[in-house]
Amino acid sequence: MEMNWVQRKIYLYNVTFGLYMLDWWERFLFNTLMVVLMWFVCYNGFRFASDVSNRLLHSPYEVHSFLQKNVQEVSWCCASRLF
Numbered sequence: 099m100e101m102n103w104v105q106r107k108i109y110l111y112n113v114t115f116g117l118y119m120l121d122w123w124e125r126f127l128f129n130t131l132m133v134v135l136m137w138f139v140c141y142n143g144f145r146f147a148s149d150v151s152n153r154l155l156h157s158p159y160e161v162h163s164f165l166q167k168n169v170q171e172v173s174w175c176c177a178s179r180l181f
């Protein structure tokens with residue numbers, strides 16, 4: 099039995115997650131939950147990335163002062179451990 103690339107990936111997905119032993123409606127429910135979870139992760143990742151990029155592009159002075167303040171706090175914290 100020869101499988102093309104897509105069929106091999108589907109087979110690997112079914113075997114990896116143990117979906118081959120489920121009924122069709124259980125497999126459908128699991129796949130639906132996986133799609134919703136992936137959509138949630140991608141959507142929120144995109145929102146986070148756009149928020150970060152907007153902060154970096156629209157207010158470079160605030161980002162610079164924020165980073166400078168945090169670097170000073172970290173360096174003070176590390177220096178206080180030395181003494």
